[in-house]
Amino acid sequence: xxxxxxxxxxxxxxxxxxxxxxxxxxxxxxxxxxxxxxxxxxxxxxxxxxxxxxxxxxxxxxxxxxxxxxxxxxxxxxxxxxxxxxxxxxxxxxxx
Amino acid sequence: xxxxxxxxxxxxxxxxxxxxxxxxxxxxxxxxxxxxxxxxxxxxxxxxxxxxxxxxxxxxxxxxxxxxxxxxxxxxxxxxxxxxxxxxxxxxxxxxxxxxxxxxxxxxxxxxxxxxxxxxxxxxxxxxxxxxxxxxxxxxxxxxxxxxxxxxxxxxxx
Numbered sequence: 001x002x003x004x005x006x007x008x009x010x011x012x013x014x015x016x017x018x019x020x021x022x023x024x025x026x027x028x029x030x031x032x033x034x035x036x037x038x039x040x041x042x043x044x045x046x047x048x049x050x051x052x053x054x055x056x057x058x059x060x061x062x063x064x065x066x067x068x069x070x071x072x073x074x075x076x077x078x079x080x081x082x083x084x085x086x087x088x089x090x091x092x093x094x095x096x
Numbered sequence: 097x098x099x100x101x102x103x104x105x106x107x108x109x110x111x112x113x114x115x116x117x118x119x120x121x122x123x124x125x126x127x128x129x130x131x132x133x134x135x136x137x138x139x140x141x142x143x144x145x146x147x148x149x150x151x152x153x154x155x156x157x158x159x160x161x162x163x164x165x166x167x168x169x170x171x172x173x174x175x176x177x178x179x180x181x182x183x184x185x186x187x188x189x190x191x192x193x194x195x196x197x198x199x200x201x202x203x204x205x206x207x208x209x210x211x212x213x214x215x216x217x218x219x220x221x222x223x224x225x226x227x228x229x230x231x232x233x234x235x236x237x238x239x240x241x242x243x244x245x246x247x248x249x250x251x252x253x254x
Contacts, residue, residue, distance in 0.1 A: 048178035049142070052124075055162065055171050055178075056135075059125045062166065070122035070130060070228060072161045081208050 111251070112147040114218040116211075116227035117157040119245055120150075120179070124162070130228055130245065137226070137245045140252050145184045149221045151194075151213050152187045155179060188217050205235040215240055224248065 013024055043051065059069065067075065115138075123134035141148055155176045163172035179185060188194065194216050201219070202212035211232040218225040218240040225240050226248045227233050233242040243251065 043177055043181040045181060045183050048181040051174045051178040055166075055175055056124050056126070058166055058168065058171055059127070062127075064127060066127070067165065068122065068128035068131075069125040069161050069165055070118050070128050072165050073117055073121050073157055074229070076157075076160065077208055077210055080210075084209075 110147060112149055112221060112223040113141060113248070114149055114214060114221070114223040114225045115154075116214050116225065116229060116232060117154050117161075118228040119226050120154060121158055121161050122228060124175075125165075133245045133249065134228075137249050137252075140249060142182065142184060144252070146252070147223075148182075148185045149188060149217060149223050150185065151217045152189055153210065153213050155187070157210070188221075194220060201236075201239065205239065207232065207235050211236075224251075 013021060016024065119134050119137065122128045122130045123138050125131055128134075140146070158179065159172045159176050162175045163169055166172070180187070190213065194213070197219065198209070198212040198216040201207055201215050202209055205212070205215070207215060211229065214225060214227070215232070215236040217223070218236070223240075225233070225236055225242045226245055227236075227242065228245065233244070236242050
């Protein structure tokens with residue numbers, strides 16, 4: 001199958017009647033627009049503050065007792081420390 | 097418009113802050129006894145547009161903790177996105193020089209690896225490191241200015 005180059009396709013397209021050229025342009029533009037990724041929405045500072053308030057509300061609705069978020073981070077860091085030093089009391093995956 | 101980290105570094109008369117992940121995380125959780133002071137500090141820094149410079153590592157620590165406690169991956173991602181869009185907060189990429197500095201600090205000051213990264217950021221940008229972790233504060237004190245959230249709030253009030 002012959003694949004036209006850009007210049008060949010353009011030359012053919014230019015020989016079309018005006019109405020056909022406009023229809024072709026419209027079709028190509030519509031298809032191309034659908035292929036372009038939408039620009040990701042970036043939170044405004046107020047939206048960011050609202051999102052953080054929502055997360056705080058979600059924590060407030062959590063049933064207790066449980067670790068607090070700060071305790072979880074501290075526990076994670078200490079757990080990693082124990083793994084790094086081999087004092088975690090659990091079998092390593094060395095032989096896995 | 098965001099101020100770049102390189103510009104912040106030369107703002108000699110402005111106190112700049114580095115927040116440990118413990119301070120940021122504990123501001124979320126009303127069950128935490130430190131929540132009120134952490135939230136008050138973050139609000140004050142936000143309202144006064146005080147420059148906050150933190151390692152990008154904070155985002156992963158925050159996301160992991162939110163995900164694990166709330167069992168909610170969407171809110172964990174939202175926490176990350178929200179923090180990334182606070183205009184007074186700058187995230188520092190962990191480049192080779194910064195990680196090398198953190199390694200030296202961990203070796204010399206007996207800091208845990210993640211703790212040393214925050215200290216290295218505070219050292220590089222001459223910021224005040226705010227942490228709830230007593231061990232981190234004690235071991236970092238010889239090389240950077242360290243404060244509790246309560247002390248930081250008092251400083252901002254003064």
